[in-house]
Amino acid sequence: MKQMLKSAGAILAVCGLAAGVSSVAAHHSTTMFDHAKTMTIKGEVVELRWVNPHVSLSVNGLVGDGTTPEVWLMEMTSPGNLMRAGGWRRDAVKPGEKVEVTFSPLRDVEKKGGALKRLLVVATGETFTASIRDQERPGIE
């Protein structure tokens, strides 16, 4: 069984590459997101990927007035910038925690992706923002 899973994983990885998974990681512009729009998702954290150059947060929940849960994937700046600009940590949120996320959606909303603007951890009331330009505020600790 283990061998089957390993083989399946290998096949999946290869198929993924063939299907358009590409090694194009890079610092990139964010205009694929529609910054004129703001949406909210309320739900549970699936995963916080604490990686360069763009941290991502996936949330399973209800978007706006929706009634069917959906998984949306939020993208942010790098871990270093999030720490400096928004007080983030690798364990800022954990899988299963209830959150509310405000975000600007991808222009192609069918892709269910967004640029995170603000994260509220429901249990603690703690909030995190993600604007890299916030680092320039004078006197911040």
Added chain:
Amino acid sequence: MKNFLPAILIAALCLPAGLAYSAEAAKKAPTLMNPPPTAQDWADIAKLPDWSGVWNPKITDQDAQVKTNPPPWNEVAKKKIEQMFAEEKAGRPRLIFHSCLPEAHPTWMLVTHNAMEILFTPGRVTMLGESDGNRLRRIYTDGRGHPDVSDPTLHGHSIGHWEGQTLVIDTVDILPQAPLAVSEAAGVSNNGDMRVVERIYLADKDIMHVELEIFAPKILTKSWKTTRIFFRQRARKFEITEGVCVLGDLAERVDADGDHVFVPVEKTIWGNIVSTPK
């Protein structure tokens, strides 16, 4: 004596050639690149300005300069840049720094969104970028010149010297593929022969100015002078973090053997993540 005559003649004929060979050999003799530093070398470092700490780029000024001080692009480059700006505005931003390539020199200085630190050791100044998207510069301050034989790299060959409290750097041998970019979505390959002269100094206690003059004859009509601002916040409690760009393409998972492994995520041609593996 007769017997010695041929030998003397041969020696006389060979002498100039031998001298020339010796001079050539001396010229090409390897230079000692990293001599053991003396106590005086370390003491001299203490006289340099305090550039320690974490330096962040002033991104709002980068934004402003896109409009207030654009490069003097030549006609061909200008058309490409205008098209890139139009595409970016339309939500299709060009991925200038694809494949996790470093931003390269001088673009790292111009558009980086990440912090850097600067180290002084005898004979060199080293700049370390937070993310390997911007990476590493070595600036030799030991008096050497540029190499006779060009060996281009993404950050080029940099030699520097101190004029008072200002570090003056001259950089050549930058790969022609290295982009000259004004944003993460607008930049063109320098196409060769680029040279960059920098003057770096503290404009205030915690403000660093990097004055650049960029000579890129294949894409600019004249040299481009611009300044970038970096700042540090001594009171803040953070360090530079390790930033390995390619990890952005991967998700941390545990495989069937219980081993912690990396698995590819799905991304668009613009670089944003679409989905992660289960």
